[in-house]
Amino acid sequence: MNGSKSTTMIVAAVTAAMILLPLLHSGGSVSAVVNFLAPFVTTVAVLAVIAIGLNVQWGYTGIFNFGVVAFFMVGAFVAAIVTKQPADSEFVQYVGGFGDRLAFLPVLDSQEWLPFVFGVLAAALAAALLALLLALAALRLREDYLAITTIGVAEVLRRVTIEEAWLVNGTRGLTGIPRPFAGWFDAGVYKFVFLLLALAVLAVVYLLVERGISSPWGRVLRALREDEDVVAASGKNVFAFKVEGFVLGAALMGVGGAFYAFQQGTVSPETFTHFFGTFIIWAMLVLGGSGNNAGAIVGTYVIWGFWSITLQLQGFDLPVFVVDRISFFRDFLIGALIVVVLLARPQGLVPERARVSRWLERRVRELQQQGAKREATPVESAPRTAE
Amino acid sequence: MSTGTVSSTVNVAPAGLRRLGDAAGSVALFVAIGAFVAWSALTHPSQLVVGLVVGSVLALGALGLTLIYGVLKFAHFAHGDAMMLAAYLAFFVLSGNLVGTRGTDVRLPWSFADLPGATTPIWRFSFGYGLVLAVLVAGAVAALLLLLVDRWVYRPLRQRRAGVAIFAIVSLGVAIAMRSLILMIWGPTPRFYVAGIRPTVQILGGPRVVTDQLFIIAMAVVLAAAVYVLLYRTTAGRAMRAMADNPDLARVSGINTEAVVRTTWIVSGGLIAVAGSLLALQSQLKPELGFLLLLPVFAAAILGGIGSPHGALLGGLVVGVVQEVAVSVGILSPGYKFAIAFVILILVILVRPRGLFGA
Numbered sequence: 001m002n003g004s005k006s007t008t009m010i011v012a013a014v015t016a017a018m019i020l021l022p023l024l025h026s027g028g029s030v031s032a033v034v035n036f037l038a039p040f041v042t043t044v045a046v047l048a049v050i051a052i053g054l055n056v057q058w059g060y061t062g063i064f065n066f067g068v069v070a071f072f073m074v075g076a077f078v079a080a081i082v083t084k085q086p087a088d089s090e091f092v093q094y095v096g097g098f099g100d101r102l103a104f105l106p107v108l109d110s111q112e113w114l115p116f117v118f119g120v121l122a123a124a125l126a127a128a129l130l131a132l133l134l135a136l137a138a139l140r141l142r143e144d145y146l147a148i149t150t151i152g153v154a155e156v157l158r159r160v161t162i163e164e165a166w167l168v169n170g171t172r173g174l175t176g177i178p179r180p181f182a183g184w185f186d187a188g189v190y191k192f193v194f195l196l197l198a199l200a201v202l203a204v205v206y207l208l209v210e211r212g213i214s215s216p217w218g219r220v221l222r223a224l225r226e227d228e229d230v231v232a233a234s235g236k237n238v239f240a241f242k243v244e245g246f247v248l249g250a251a252l253m254g255v256g257g258a259f260y261a262f263q264q265g266t267v268s269p270e271t272f273t274h275f276f277g278t279f280i281i282w283a284m285l286v287l288g289g290s291g292n293n294a295g296a297i298v299g300t301y302v303i304w305g306f307w308s309i310t311l312q313l314q315g316f317d318l319p320v321f322v323v324d325r326i327s328f329f330r331d332f333l334i335g336a337l338i339v340v341v342l343l344a345r346p347q348g349l350v351p352e353r354a355r356v357s358r359w360l361e362r363r364v365r366e367l368q369q370q371g372a373k374r375e376a377t378p379v380e381s382a383p384r385t386a387e
Numbered sequence: 388m389s390t391g392t393v394s395s396t397v398n399v400a401p402a403g404l405r406r407l408g409d410a411a412g413s414v415a416l417f418v419a420i421g422a423f424v425a426w427s428a429l430t431h432p433s434q435l436v437v438g439l440v441v442g443s444v445l446a447l448g449a450l451g452l453t454l455i456y457g458v459l460k461f462a463h464f465a466h467g468d469a470m471m472l473a474a475y476l477a478f479f480v481l482s483g484n485l486v487g488t489r490g491t492d493v494r495l496p497w498s499f500a501d502l503p504g505a506t507t508p509i510w511r512f513s514f515g516y517g518l519v520l521a522v523l524v525a526g527a528v529a530a531l532l533l534l535l536v537d538r539w540v541y542r543p544l545r546q547r548r549a550g551v552a553i554f555a556i557v558s559l560g561v562a563i564a565m566r567s568l569i570l571m572i573w574g575p576t577p578r579f580y581v582a583g584i585r586p587t588v589q590i591l592g593g594p595r596v597v598t599d600q601l602f603i604i605a606m607a608v609v610l611a612a613a614v615y616v617l618l619y620r621t622t623a624g625r626a627m628r629a630m631a632d633n634p635d636l637a638r639v640s641g642i643n644t645e646a647v648v649r650t651t652w653i654v655s656g657g658l659i660a661v662a663g664s665l666l667a668l669q670s671q672l673k674p675e676l677g678f679l680l681l682l683p684v685f686a687a688a689i690l691g692g693i694g695s696p697h698g699a700l701l702g703g704l705v706v707g708v709v710q711e712v713a714v715s716v717g718i719l720s721p722g723y724k725f726a727i728a729f730v731i732l733i734l735v736i737l738v739r740p741r742g743l744f745g746a
Contacts, residue, residue, distance in 0.1 A: 022517050029398075058552075063553075064552050064555065066464075066555075066559070136734070136735075137737060138733075138736070141740070142551075143550075143551045143555070143738060145554055145689070145736055146460035147462065147464070147555050148462065148682070148685045148689075148732065149682070149732070149733065149736065151681065151682065152729035152733065153729075154680055154733055155679070155682060155725060155726065155729065156723075156726045156729055159722055159723055159726050161453055161724045162608070162722060163720050163723065174659070223610070274678060275563065278558065281562055282556060282559070283560075286556065307537075320488045320489060321487075321488050324486075324488055324574075325570075327569045328567045328570040328571045329567070330565070331563060331567040331570070332564050332567035332568060332571065334563065335560045335561065335563030335564035335565075335566075335567060336560065336564050337560075338556060338557065338559070338560030338563075339540055339557050339560040339561060339564070342544075342553060342556060342557050342560075343540065343543055343544070343557075346553070361499075377422070379475065379553060
């Protein structure tokens, strides 16, 4: 089957299921479908930001991060403690809690948005700092050592959030995380506002990363992924570029984590398992096609769609035996999916386009046209793209 | 392997001096380990014993990991989950229990526990010969399972000459699939081979220990010896070492590399099953333990020098002892146990990436 055709079919099938299941479940109510789809698409947008972050690290720079959950979690917790009001009960303890104190602008209802700007920035910064520390210590390691190191960092940070109750309230986690612009809208309308906000963030992240990757800087990253020695031989500081790619990816994961915290309203160490925080994101990127931001988004959509479908199925009148196991079976399929995709279709649903630079392509076309004018015979097909 | 950097300075130290410095590093490392063990023996004897027990299990796990790494040249991220799956298989063969609906168990009409006298404790252990048989069966099934996974998953990647990273992601996928299988078949609640209080025994002039723990250490010693004999006294073992050394050279010398790969998976499968079952005997069966085991097992293998069998054994013991003793000193809460393995891992990777015995 043609690649793009099968991709379209898979996306269409997921979309159909996302519409039909709530429709059947509610007995044909359109509002039930909308109420189901809005948070679904919001989560896809948020997780896609994280998947793009991983794509910058793995897909473009070729850095092997098995500890995505560390940056995801740091982003979520930092955004939560920056935007929350100070702790007001003896049963809840956490550091930070700046809340309204950050809304120092007297105009434009700044408590509705200014703390969140700080929250997202702090989340990105914290994740980037963590990445910088890790990069300086471990980025020179060979791939498999780096992988186990990132798993270790993630596990240690998870332990810290569980054991140090003063930090982010231990296993009980943080609840009542405020949401941007929530005071301006009715609860019924707000979920669509947040959906638009999440989509806007995704769009900005997508465009920025696309811009960066097609720049000379991004070209070095992609060259690094293919062969570090060649890049080093052409006089680039390989380590500095790798650190930059790693830190940028981590910052995006932090941003994704921040919006995840805003969307959920609750974060606890139990949310950030290696499975949910790291493995699912890898599954999304691998399925969508690493080295391709559009692929990362498509992969996120399909995997999260699959995830939500199994959750929906639990609501139907199925045998208890099946309902008990459906989430484990889903995990099994996602694990198997990674294996099958990497064996049968390593390029993913949306393969990466081999492209050196747009400028070069344009230049080749111009030269071809000039040549055609001058000699009145078209030049034999010049290499339009190169590996 | 590329280092990825172009050094601007030329390394001017003469080779002899460098070798001397390296030897000094090895000596310092061994002395530090020896001193730590001696200190723990004096101040925390019972934690030292528990550490040696946990360390034996980690050593067997790391031994399997390091064999796979040596021969197949990839980091097997499904190792911990395979250990857990094998331990659950042993549980199943012994008890015949599967999870039914709503947390209740379904029991097969017959299992090893129904053999006459299979659950009567041997000597002062908590288990009978049924568990020993069950572990043997689990080892065979685990080896078969790993062979099938290799046949369908890793071999195509090998033939395609996929990168280290692809192998790692794929083995992580296999790990998740294995863990989900455990959850589907046996459910999320922890399980035990033998319920009730464990008998203990007094060591001469030492602390009181659980009798089963002596069995765990003894088994680890026996298995390590068996693997040693296999590697250094048999043709199959020589072929494995040759392939670990230089796969291309091994191939042109007429070694059937795919057969060596199969041997490696069978040996590792056995080690995985015994290590997993011993771990479950020491603590319990828990689906999520598998992934967490990756850290100490990798720490042990890397500390020993990845690819080195005796390094893996020593590394496992060191990681086990340091974990148990450090938690008991009281600065850290027990929740940080796996974090200690990680600290060891990081230190080794940063200071001495080739470990104790690495090439």
